[in-house]
Amino acid sequence: GWEPDDKHNMAVERTLSIIKPDGVEKNKIGNILARFESAGLRIAALKMAHLSRAEAEGFYYVHKARPFFGELTEFMSRGPVVISVLEGADAVAKNRELMGATDPAKAAPGTIRKDLATSVGENTVHGSDSAENAAWEIAYFFAGSELT
Ligand code: IDP
Secondary structure: OOOOOOOOOOOEEEEEEEEOHHHHHOOOHHHHHHHHHHOOOEEEEEEEEOOOHHHHHHHOHHHOOOOOHHHHHHHHOOOOEEEEEEEEEOHHHHHHHHHOOOOHHHOOOOOHHHHHOOOOOOOOEEEOOOHHHHHHHHHHHOOHHHOO
């Protein structure tokens, strides 16, 4: 029978997703949100925003020392994005699976990045990489009253 364990506890989690400016420019908002819903993730919060350079820099603060930080924050602030909180069993890992590898050329078939993204920089979606980071990222963009 089924027994809970560390590897298969399927915790109900929340994760932060961003449809990056290239995804919005390509008119893929509905396409991407439908993938989340089809995979059993519930959209618990949702907004569209045009990030300032400073907001993008604050969000990607952990990447401050990386050589691509300037390129990344310029890109993330060049047009509107769609920011959502996804909720469900193993939401963090499930979203990362739906996204595919950072480099679209290396992403598995059927993933968002394989199907829609053009380059390692303009890779269409962001997703939190841990439950701990998800909590920080959700609080960066959403007030408690905006989470349903
Ligand atoms: P992730 O988004 O798959 O978690 P990270 O390594 O955390 O990937 O990088 C964050 C974001 O920074 C990527 O999604 C991508 O937009 C950008 N990025 C990563 N590596 C490069 C690069 O080599 N050149 C330009 N942009 C990059």
